[in-house]
Amino acid sequence: MLDRPFRAQPAKAVVAPAARPQFPFSAIVGQDEMKTALLIAAVDPSVGGVLAIGDRGTGKSTAVRALAGLLPAQKAVAGCAYGCDAGRPDPCCPSCAQLGVRPGPSVSRSVPVVDLPLGATEDRVVGALDLEKALTLGEKAFEPGLLARANRGFLYIDEVNLLEDHLVDLLLDVAASGENVVEREGLSIRHPARFVLIGSGNPEEGELRPQLLDRFGLCVEVRTPADVKTRVEVVKRRDAFERDRDGFCAYWATEDAKVRRRIERARKRIDAIATPESLLETIARLCLAVGSDGLRGELTVMRATRALAALSGAMVVTEAHIRQIAAPALRHRLRRNPLDDSGSTSRVERAVAEAFG
Amino acid sequence: MSRRSASVLAPHLQMGCESETAGPTFARQSSANPPTTVWTGAVAAVALLAIDPPGLGGLRVRGAAGPARDRLLSIFRTLLPDGAPFRKLPLGVSDGRLLGGLDLAATLASGRSVLERGLLAETDGGALVIPSAERIDAGLAGRLAGAIDNGVLALQRDGFASHLPARFSIFACDEALQDEQPPPAVLTERLGLVISLSGVGRHDLEVAAPRPDEIAAARAQLSSVALDDEALAALGQAAIELGVVGVRPLMFAAAAARASAALAGRKKVSAEDLALAGRLVLGPRATQAPARAQDREPEHDADQEEGPPPADGQSHDEAAEQDGNRREMAETVLQAAAAVLPRGLLDAAGAPPPMSKARSAPGRAGAAHGSKQRGRPIGSRPGAPDNGARLDLIDTLRAAAPWQGIRRRAAPTVATSPRVLVRREDFRIKRLKEKRRTVTIFAVDASGSAALHRLAEAKGAVELLLAQSYIRRDEVALVAFRGSGAEIVLPPTRSLARARRALTGLPGGGGTPLASGLDAAAALVGHACRRGDQPTLVVLTDGAANVARDGAGGRKRAQDDATAAARALGALGARAVLIDVSPRPQERARDLAEAMSARYVALPSADAAQMARAIGAGR
Numbered sequence: 001m002l003d004r005p006f007r008a009q010p011a012k013a014v015v016a017p018a019a020r021p022q023f024p025f026s027a028i029v030g031q032d033e034m035k036t037a038l039l040i041a042a043v044d045p046s047v048g049g050v051l052a053i054g055d056r057g058t059g060k061s062t063a064v065r066a067l068a069g070l071l072p073a074q075k076a077v078a079g080c081a082y083g084c085d086a087g088r089p090d091p092c093c094p095s096c097a098q099l100g101v102r103p104g105p106s107v108s109r110s111v112p113v114v115d116l117p118l119g120a121t122e123d124r125v126v127g128a129l130d131l132e133k134a135l136t137l138g139e140k141a142f143e144p145g146l147l148a149r150a151n152r153g154f155l156y157i158d159e160v161n162l163l164e165d166h167l168v169d170l171l172l173d174v175a176a177s178g179e180n181v182v183e184r185e186g187l188s189i190r191h192p193a194r195f196v197l198i199g200s201g202n203p204e205e206g207e208l209r210p211q212l213l214d215r216f217g218l219c220v221e222v223r224t225p226a227d228v229k230t231r232v233e234v235v236k237r238r239d240a241f242e243r244d245r246d247g248f249c250a251y252w253a254t255e256d257a258k259v260r261r262r263i264e265r266a267r268k269r270i271d272a273i274a275t276p277e278s279l280l281e282t283i284a285r286l287c288l289a290v291g292s293d294g295l296r297g298e299l300t301v302m303r304a305t306r307a308l309a310a311l312s313g314a315m316v317v318t319e320a321h322i323r324q325i326a327a328p329a330l331r332h333r334l335r336r337n338p339l340d341d342s343g344s345t346s347r348v349e350r351a352v353a354e355a356f357g
Numbered sequence: 358m359s360r361r362s363a364s365v366l367a368p369h370l371q372m373g374c375e376s377e378t379a380g381p382t383f384a385r386q387s388s389a390n391p392p393t394t395v396w397t398g399a400v401a402a403v404a405l406l407a408i409d410p411p412g413l414g415g416l417r418v419r420g421a422a423g424p425a426r427d428r429l430l431s432i433f434r435t436l437l438p439d440g441a442p443f444r445k446l447p448l449g450v451s452d453g454r455l456l457g458g459l460d461l462a463a464t465l466a467s468g469r470s471v472l473e474r475g476l477l478a479e480t481d482g483g484a485l486v487i488p489s490a491e492r493i494d495a496g497l498a499g500r501l502a503g504a505i506d507n508g509v510l511a512l513q514r515d516g517f518a519s520h521l522p523a524r525f526s527i528f529a530c531d532e533a534l535q536d537e538q539p540p541p542a543v544l545t546e547r548l549g550l551v552i553s554l555s556g557v558g559r560h561d562l563e564v565a566a567p568r569p570d571e572i573a574a575a576r577a578q579l580s581s582v583a584l585d586d587e588a589l590a591a592l593g594q595a596a597i598e599l600g601v602v603g604v605r606p607l608m609f610a611a612a613a614a615r616a617s618a619a620l621a622g623r624k625k626v627s628a629e630d631l632a633l634a635g636r637l638v639l640g641p642r643a644t645q646a647p648a649r650a651q652d653r654e655p656e657h658d659a660d661q662e663e664g665p666p667p668a669d670g671q672s673h674d675e676a677a678e679q680d681g682n683r684r685e686m687a688e689t690v691l692q693a694a695a696a697v698l699p700r701g702l703l704d705a706a707g708a709p710p711p712m713s714k715a716r717s718a719p720g721r722a723g724a725a726h727g728s729k730q731r732g733r734p735i736g737s738r739p740g741a742p743d744n745g746a747r748l749d750l751i752d753t754l755r756a757a758a759p760w761q762g763i764r765r766r767a768a769p770t771v772a773t774s775p776r777v778l779v780r781r782e783d784f785r786i787k788r789l790k791e792k793r794r795t796v797t798i799f800a801v802d803a804s805g806s807a808a809l810h811r812l813a814e815a816k817g818a819v820e821l822l823l824a825q826s827y828i829r830r831d832e833v834a835l836v837a838f839r840g841s842g843a844e845i846v847l848p849p850t851r852s853l854a855r856a857r858r859a860l861t862g863l864p865g866g867g868g869t870p871l872a873s874g875l876d877a878a879a880a881l882v883g884h885a886c887r888r889g890d891q892p893t894l895v896v897l898t899d900g901a902a903n904v905a906r907d908g909a910g911g912r913k914r915a916q917d918d919a920t921a922a923a924r925a926l927g928a929l930g931a932r933a934v935l936i937d938v939s940p941r942p943q944e945r946a947r948d949l950a951e952a953m954s955a956r957y958v959a960l961p962s963a964d965a966a967q968m969a970r971a972i973g974a975g976r
Contacts, residue, residue, distance in 0.1 A: 231607055
């Protein structure tokens with residue numbers, strides 16, 4: 001059937017997303033839990049993504065988009081459609097296999113933060129036949145989708161709870177396996193798709209499927225700031241940004257650079273950070289107490305506390321780190337208890353108090 | 358569409374809005390006397406929206422369709438820039454039409470992929486009208502929200518990846534009645550301005566409308582209008598006192614105040630502009646009635662102590678004066694907002710508490726769920742048309758289109774080749790969405806302890822709810838418990854007559870087998886869930902049990918049984934309301950409600966109508 005070997009094409013010519021500067025990360029007022037969670041995901045992607053839920057209009061998507069401007073650049077194999085790591089090319093990557101040369105030349109690229117819009121069709125998410133080539137040349141070529149673009153970066157879904165079921169099904173599989181498989185009429189592609197899943201939304205509009213919920217490592221709750229001063233400050237900064245985007249971003253550039261250096265330093269340090277045996281036991285007890293199923297909760301707490309320690313410049317994980325991470329790492333993993341209607345956060349806090357009791 | 362052609366379609370539109378220059382302009386008129394009537398407020402709202410579409414997002418117009426709304430819409434249309442697109446959003450719009458995608462006909466004709474722009478991209482630079490905003494589902498609202506937030510439509514469909522500009526303002530007509538589900542919050546929270554048109558008379562409409570040139574001038578002025586910190590803090594203060602959630606409303610309020618100042622030709626936001634922002638943005642979003650001024654004083658002092666010390670060179674008096682200013686301005690905002698507070702906020706005592714967040718997820722009309730055979734089409738997915746699934750012909754052709762060249766080349770010898778080569782992989786089947794039926798299950802305590810006259814009221818309430826359910830095509834079931842056991846008086850039905858008959862014949866008196874009653878209700882709830890329906894349980898009782906599950910007497914055991922039954926009911930996760938019908942609210946009834954995770958409503962002196970309202974709000 002194939003008249004010539006098909007090769008993966010980088011996503012077709014697009015009108016570039018308006019290259020307007022994004023709101024700077026460090027200019028976001030408050031929302032420390034969310035910001036910390038995003039930084040943790042940036043330091044150690046294996047923590048497994050961040051879900052931000054809560055009040056509307058509290059800057060959830062602003063923070064995610066701001067993160068894109070903050071991340072240190074990464075090295076990728078030149079010409080690889082999936083942006084494989086130049087230092088550690090994926091043996092399964094079809095694009096790298098085609099390039100053949102190894103170790104190949106590398107290029108520096110900014111970490112992809114890819115938006116998955118609600119109305120996306122499956123073919124654009126997983127990748128499909130390259131339309132243009134098929135129609136004009138009658139040639140079968142694979143055009144990578146959003147999952148390919150998000151490889152080694154972030155996949156962001158705003159209003160994630162409104163995402164349609166058939167797209168959720170696709171994500172569940174890929175997010176767990178780190179690999180995207182497309183099989184269709186002679187197209188057979190298997191490519192790496194390891195990304196950090198970021199979601200934001202308001203569960204009041206529809207609950208998230210528990211399986212999807214479980215794919216997120218951390219779950220942060222954002223609330224409207226209660227005092228006038230903070231609210232006014234939020235509006236003022238937003239306003240200043242809208243009026244003069246470049247000036248505003250230049251003003252915050254030094255702060256953003258500091259955060260970027262913090263991420264870089266933490267990444268270097270994280271492998272050397274130890275978690276004392278006694279604390280590992282505490283973590284296990286904590287997860288047992290809240291009834292989180294399987295090892296996912298435990299692993300997330302361990303990894304996230306290490307990343308947090310690395311970010312805060314500590315050499316070992318301490319009790320304080322666990323206290324800080326417990327709620328975001330576990331609040332979405334609680335066993336449903338119809339007889340206890342207190343909030344999930346307070347239930348985790350109760351368990352923390354008992355675990356350290 | 359140009360303004361000229363607009364006026365051809367709606368000739369009455371010219372009257373008033375293109376008023377002769379000799380008359381007072383709208384801006385001068387409104388700055389002289391700030392909008393006081395519902396109608397002038399509404400006209401001001403469309404003017405502000407036309408001045409700052411990105412800052413305000415849109416307008417939500419509550420109330421029934423009518424000449425007032427039509428007139429408002431046509432005024433709004435005249436205020437848009439010349440040639441600005443003005444489009445209507447059809448309720449059942451498909452993703453392909455809304456967002457865009459592969460243009461099948463053009464693609465097949467030209468042999469290259471042709472992108473068809475969707476409605477949102479086509480509306481760029483103009484306005485989108487949503488005729489029945491309360492009927493759109495959260496998924497559609499979410500797609501709109503994505504475009505509103507970024508001013509850009511992220512298109513990832515049918516092999517196209519592009520970002521198209523989509524900056525538009527929204528005019529959403531919200532015809533939801535008092536007890537109906539409002540439009541999805543994901544949309545309404547992005548519409549800065551909210552007005553209601555109830556009470557507008559015919560003569561009101563004669564008020565002069567702003568002229569397009571005034572709006573254009575104000576638009577040009579907008580960026581030079583100053584909003585000082587004091588004024589912003591006053592808006593923030595008012596927002597907190599009104600219990601407005603989120604920071605976005607505050608941004609909208611600031612934008613509205615600025616646009617108002619620009620319209621009046623002011624360089625600086627004044628108290629009137631703040632008042633207008635309070636009325637159009639903050640007031641309608643209030644979740645609590647603000648405390649009266651004198652009640653607020655002490656809190657206000659504390660707030661001042663918390664604040665930073667006055668800056669150098671600024672005397673304490675000055676700081677105090679500034680604070681007083683802010684207080685005064687906040688008061689102005691609150692007063693303006695008070696005119697438009699949501700109904701029911703002021704008689705808070707009689708109003709039921711807001712629904713608990715966990716339970717509010719599915720819509721009143723029944724959560725939608727996927728279905729293969731019935732319901733409204735919501736798109737397509739790959740799959741074979743078997744097991745009752747329906748083929749989506751257009752999408753199948755769309756999937757097959759790109760492959761035509763390849764397939765023809767692969768099999769060029771087929772002489773009788775059909776015009777389009779369709780393979781099994783191309784099949785797309787329709788995804789349908791079906792509304793779930795709602796079943797309201799009443800469990801009525803008909804025992805002696807629940808006093809017979811209360812039973813009459815309960816019957817009245819049930820009858821009223823029945824009528825409401827009938828309109829919504831919901832089903833109703835009735836369980837009664839008295840004496841030694843419970844009885845399903847009425848299995849789930851839509852028949853109003855049958856339900857009424859069953860109710861009238863319901864006897865009262867005897868012991869209270871609460872546990873049996875709850876068990877019977879739980880059975881009905883479980884049955885409804887298994888059928889795929891969405892049950893709502895309403896329990897009317899005083900919570901005092903004296904007959905155990907096995908029919909034996911004994912208060913202690915009966916109460917324990919009842920609590921256990923309530924727990925089991927709660928574990929089913931159905932929405933539930935417990936109405937305490939005893940003359941004085943009872944602790945045990947409250948405990949019972951908690952055990953079954955139901956909302957507790959005490960109605961010590963309720964009449965049937967009030968009871969029906971309380972239940973309605975809980976669903």
